[in-house]
Amino acid sequence: MIEDKNPRRTPLSELGEFKLIEHLTDHFKVTHKSTVKSIGDDAAVLNFDKKQVVVSTDLLVEGVHFDLSYAPLKHLGYKALVVNLSDIYAMNAVATQVTVSIAVSNRFPLEALEELYAGITTAAQIYNVDVVGGDTTSSTSGLIISVTAIGEVEKGAEVLRSGAKPNDLLVVTGDLGGAYMGLQVLEREKEVFKVNPNNQPDLSMYTYIIERQLKPEARKDIVELLKELEVKPTSMIDVSDGISSEVIHLCKQSKVGVDLYEAKIPLDPQVISTCEEFNIDSTTIALNGGEDYELLMTISQEDFPKIKGNPNLTVIGYMTEEDRGMHLVTRADEKIPIIAKGWNALKDQA
Ligand code: ADP
Ligand code: MG
Numbered sequence: 001m002i003e004d005k006n007p008r009r010t011p012l013s014e015l016g017e018f019k020l021i022e023h024l025t026d027h028f029k030v031t032h033k034s035t036v037k038s039i040g041d042d043a044a045v046l047n048f049d050k051k052q053v054v055v056s057t058d059l060l061v062e063g064v065h066f067d068l069s070y071a072p073l074k075h076l077g078y079k080a081l082v083v084n085l086s087d088i089y090a091m092n093a094v095a096t097q098v099t100v101s102i103a104v105s106n107r108f109p110l111e112a113l114e115e116l117y118a119g120i121t122t123a124a125q126i127y128n129v130d131v132v133g134g135d136t137t138s139s140t141s142g143l144i145i146s147v148t149a150i151g152e153v154e155k156g157a158e159v160l161r162s163g164a165k166p167n168d169l170l171v172v173t174g175d176l177g178g179a180y181m182g183l184q185v186l187e188r189e190k191e192v193f194k195v196n197p198n199n200q201p202d203l204s205m206y207t208y209i210i211e212r213q214l215k216p217e218a219r220k221d222i223v224e225l226l227k228e229l230e231v232k233p234t235s236m237i238d239v240s241d242g243i244s245s246e247v248i249h250l251c252k253q254s255k256v257g258v259d260l261y262e263a264k265i266p267l268d269p270q271v272i273s274t275c276e277e278f279n280i281d282s283t284t285i286a287l288n289g290g291e292d293y294e295l296l297m298t299i300s301q302e303d304f305p306k307i308k309g310n311p312n313l314t315v316i317g318y319m320t321e322e323d324r325g326m327h328l329v330t331r332a333d334e335k336i337p338i339i340a341k342g343w344n345a346l347k348d349q350a
Contacts, residue, residue, distance in 0.1 A: 024114070025131065034152065073112055074122075079119075085129065085149055088150075089295065091236070095149055166257075169301060170298055171315050173295045231299055237296050
């Protein structure tokens with residue numbers, strides 16, 4: 001589906017491991033004071049003085065987490081960083097360094113890895129993180145990418161999943177369900193392409209949701225906004241699996257219940273129209289579709305005037321006493337228990 005605009009194919013065996021690492025990494029610059037020693041030694045040296053350090057890691061496996069028939073390598077490199085940075089921001093922390101490890105089969109030429117690293121480099125620049133290390137090895141099957149993200153947060157400023165209290169407001173950033181519907185469109189086009197490879201799909205109606213799937217963004221801006229507004233959420237989590245499973249994490253770890261209002265869930269018009277086209281309920285997608293990488297948080301009622309009217313933040317419900325349970329309040333004012341389906345389970349339905 002993706003046109004090969006880069007016909008040069010340099011076999012990795014031509015370079016060898018050390019030349020390859022050098023080729024992929026020698027342009028990375030150090031921008032953070034906390035990076036004392038970056039790529040090139042047995043380990044990186046970091047110094048955070050009195051700041052607390054947060055660390056998160058993720059593994060992406062070809063055929064499980066991505067499909068190279070429609071995910072361009074540049075976007076994949078970008079996404080691999082973004083999904084990790086999202087976890088750092090969900091702690092209310094600033095991301096500062098990443099390590100990137102790859103396992104590649106020799107069906108990948110050097111040019112493919114250059115594309116992957118172009119995406120990694122762009123994300124590192126945009127999110128202002130230093131790439132301080134990694135590992136490079138061969139794989140007998142597909143491509144595997146593992147990223148570890150490191151960040152810093154002042155003592156006491158970290159936001160855990162466990163701090164929500166009854167009556168706190170449930171707030172979500174951006175809009176939901178886009179990445180999942182983008183995936184549905186891409187999967188459909190892949191099937192069409194298999195039947196007729198000459199068919200050039202017109203995807204102009206779906207640009208927003210396809211971008212949400214292939215090139216998601218992490219909400220670094222929200223951590224900055226919350227600081228500006230002087231709001232410290234009582235709990236927070238990033239939306240990687242869909243808000244129903246994320247809100248359950250907040251409730252269980254905070255020992256509270258929730259009333260989440262269907263009518264308040266923020267949806268982009270492209271999500272609504274694509275759901276209609278695919279004949280899927282948009283609320284189901286918003287609740288269970290994955291990979292939106294928005295932030296779901298609870299804030300104290302006292303802070304409501306500070307966030308009121310902010311276009312980045314939508315109040316979608318409030319927390320209750322634990323024994324009241326976890327419910328979706330529908331448009332018809334019915335209360336339905338929230339259960340976690342997650343996007344994997346959804347796959348069987350769609
Ligand atoms: P070692 O043999 O000690 O694992 P390597 O030769 O694998 O060392 O790595 C040399 C340096 O290059 C180290 O600083 C390592 O962190 C870095 N590095 C290796 N692979 C990558 C990669 N894919 N991306 C970024 N840095 C890497
Ligand atoms: Mg190594």
